Amino acid sequence: MLKTAIKIKANKKLAFFSIYGGVIKAAALFCAVLLAFALYGGPAFAASTLLLTDSKTFFLSDAVKVVFYFNRQPQIKPVKSNNRLEFVIDFPECDFLIKKYKQNIKDELLNGILIFKTENATRALVRQLQMTQVRITQGYDKSRKNFYVSALFYRPYERYSKYEARLAEIERYKKKGVPVVLIDAGHGGKDPGAKSIYGDIEKSLNLKFARMIVSAINETGLCRAYLTRSGDQFLSLGRRVFLANQYGADAFISIHFNANKSKKVRGFEIYYLSSGTASDKAAEILANIENSAEFLDENIAGEQDYQVQSILLDLKEKENIKESGILSTIITGWVSKIAAYPASEPKQANFAVLRNLNMPSILVEIGYLSNENDLSFLRSSSNFEEICSRIAIGTINYLCPKAALDYSIIKNNNGGEVKAAAPKKNQAVKAPTGADALAEVIIAAKNKTSRKNLKPAETKKIEYKVKKGDTLSKIAKKFKIDLKKLMELNNKTAAGSIFPGEVLKISND
């Protein structure tokens, strides 16, 4: 829906390497000769020395990006400095051909860069003028044929102390076992997203709905929800991913509105990441629109993060995709119960905002700004509240299987009225029907317990039979319980002391 050019206001190269480029070329030639010897049966030589060959600074709208280039893939070792404004990384066993390199930077965020050799590493020191979020990525730059490590110093949109306080708060919730979900209002700032002919702008609607979902979730006290942006700010897709990972969120939900050339297309849709191709052509086109050039704001063309490359191989990623599918199905199940609003089956596509996330993550397209029925439906405040509440319930249903348990108890006692998982006090939620049964089945499958375990009488004690390859920490993670608690329950003192076939107590309550 939009085209944003990559803005590189400055592009400072190390003067040294321009002047002494010949030295590097000569060294490269020498290495090539060594390689030729090694390949054609000549004497065996050690691999070429790891070198930091260049550094560049890019001034982007969302961040200042400092990139270090290498002839081979370097190791990264962050170093804690006593001065909080000094950002220091070591590249162990890495050589640097000059004694010291210094670059002054004129920016609100950074003051300068220093590169120098230490005893067994090359050290990069970036002087910040204010504390900010820093994201490190590494990869291979195809056009330069160089490996790189980049440090993104994000431009602040709130005080850093506020961000630190939030991290501390999240830590406290996590300690109490309260799941954390990050609700992302798509687009923002210079990136408006889709528009309706009546002047509705996607970025504003996304924020309105995201806010409502967050407050619906937080009102229950069962989960804790946070927003990626709380105002009209531009956040690159990479930064949203960064925030979700920093917060250690248990789920990531990106809120969007769709638009289509065909004014007939309508309704609610959820997308999650595919490990290969998109589920259909429309999903692929949508992914291209939502990805847009926004992502390039961080990733200069030609560069490729390792994480993106390895997406097909990463088992954790596959597990997350599976979980994302479950989360999508549960939420869709809840929303599909709104009679006047169509919701389609979850689809898969390759969305940039869902890549590189360490948790189940989905992209919700609440409705079509190009469809009259969707627009008039969503303009009603009761419909707006209902759709947000149902997304909230679905999220809680996924994150707190226990809450679903409570809910089923209440359902049995109170003749179908939901209380525990209802997002608003005194707000009657429609009697649970097929969607809730579906959610229960999924939760049961998720916990590897049988459906009848969801009945209150039989949930007093949950047991698990140890399988080959299981460890106590794996089992604790699977059932989302504390490892220490699991060990206590089963009188275990060492983490490895379980055997296949052994029956473990998972819960006593």
Ligand SMILES: [Zn+2]
């Ligand atoms: Zn969008």
